[in-house]
Amino acid sequence: MKSSKNLRIKPEFTTKAKKVYQAAISVENLDDKHGKGLSEEENNIRRFILSQSPILGRIPSMEEIKERFVKLTNEKIQVILKKLDELDAIHLDNNKTIITAAYPFAGYQTAHLIKFKKDKYNNLYSMCAVDALGIGFMLDCDYSINSVCLHCNDEIKIKVKNNEIVYLQPENIVIWFDMEYSCCAATSICKNINFFSSTSHFTEWQQDKSKRKGALLQIQGAFYLGKLFFEKRLKY
Ligand SMILES: [Zn+2]
Numbered sequence: 001m002k003s004s005k006n007l008r009i010k011p012e013f014t015t016k017a018k019k020v021y022q023a024a025i026s027v028e029n030l031d032d033k034h035g036k037g038l039s040e041e042e043n044n045i046r047r048f049i050l051s052q053s054p055i056l057g058r059i060p061s062m063e064e065i066k067e068r069f070v071k072l073t074n075e076k077i078q079v080i081l082k083k084l085d086e087l088d089a090i091h092l093d094n095n096k097t098i099i100t101a102a103y104p105f106a107g108y109q110t111a112h113l114i115k116f117k118k119d120k121y122n123n124l125y126s127m128c129a130v131d132a133l134g135i136g137f138m139l140d141c142d143y144s145i146n147s148v149c150l151h152c153n154d155e156i157k158i159k160v161k162n163n164e165i166v167y168l169q170p171e172n173i174v175i176w177f178d179m180e181y182s183c184c185a186a187t188s189i190c191k192n193i194n195f196f197s198s199t200s201h202f203t204e205w206q207q208d209k210s211k212r213k214g215a216l217l218q219i220q221g222a223f224y225l226g227k228l229f230f231e232k233r234l235k236y
Helices: 015-027 030-034 040-056 062-068 074-086 129-139 199-206 219-230
Strands: 099-102 113-116 143-148 155-161 164-169 174-178 194-196 214-218
Touching (some): 015 214, 015 219, 040 062, 040 074, 040 099, 062 074, 113 129, 129 143, 129 174, 129 219, 143 194, 174 199, 194 199, 214 219
Antiparallel strands (some): 113 143, 143 155, 155 164, 174 194, 174 214
């Protein structure tokens, strides 16, 4: 077994990662999600949700958003949240009262637990494997991902330091990136973007399932996608 002492995996724009990225930008507007086309008020709320989530260890509630933006009417806030939901920057529940996803963060327990190496941050869950790999680029902090192989449920552990993977267990982790989009990522592809402990575990898992559109990525490529999708989310 390779010594993992000096492990340093950087993100890599592999051919498969490029294919996934092209498919993603053909159905999603990343600029909107990054806040580029938004009004100042819309973007302030978007940024508040993303920056508060790791501090709270959960996505802020409607009440907390209202308290922070007292100058805005409840109706105005509701309109803004619905717009962010339509852009798929966040995802609201059916009653439009709870933020169930603020990508990369999940408002509920998922398979991917994020543990931060920063005092003021608290653990929370990410929406999918690629979201988990993008968090460090968005927040610029060290953290670890505790997840499981979707096939055998074996533990998967990844540590990220200075935006490089410095620990990877097991070593041959692969990531299935689902590309069967429907209305929004939260209800379609997110739950289908997962870690597998090896290519053979992915193959075994896939055997009795109908063939889906997507790509099987090595960790470097998935890491690069995480970077592309999240490094600019708090820049604007
Ligand atoms: Zn497995």
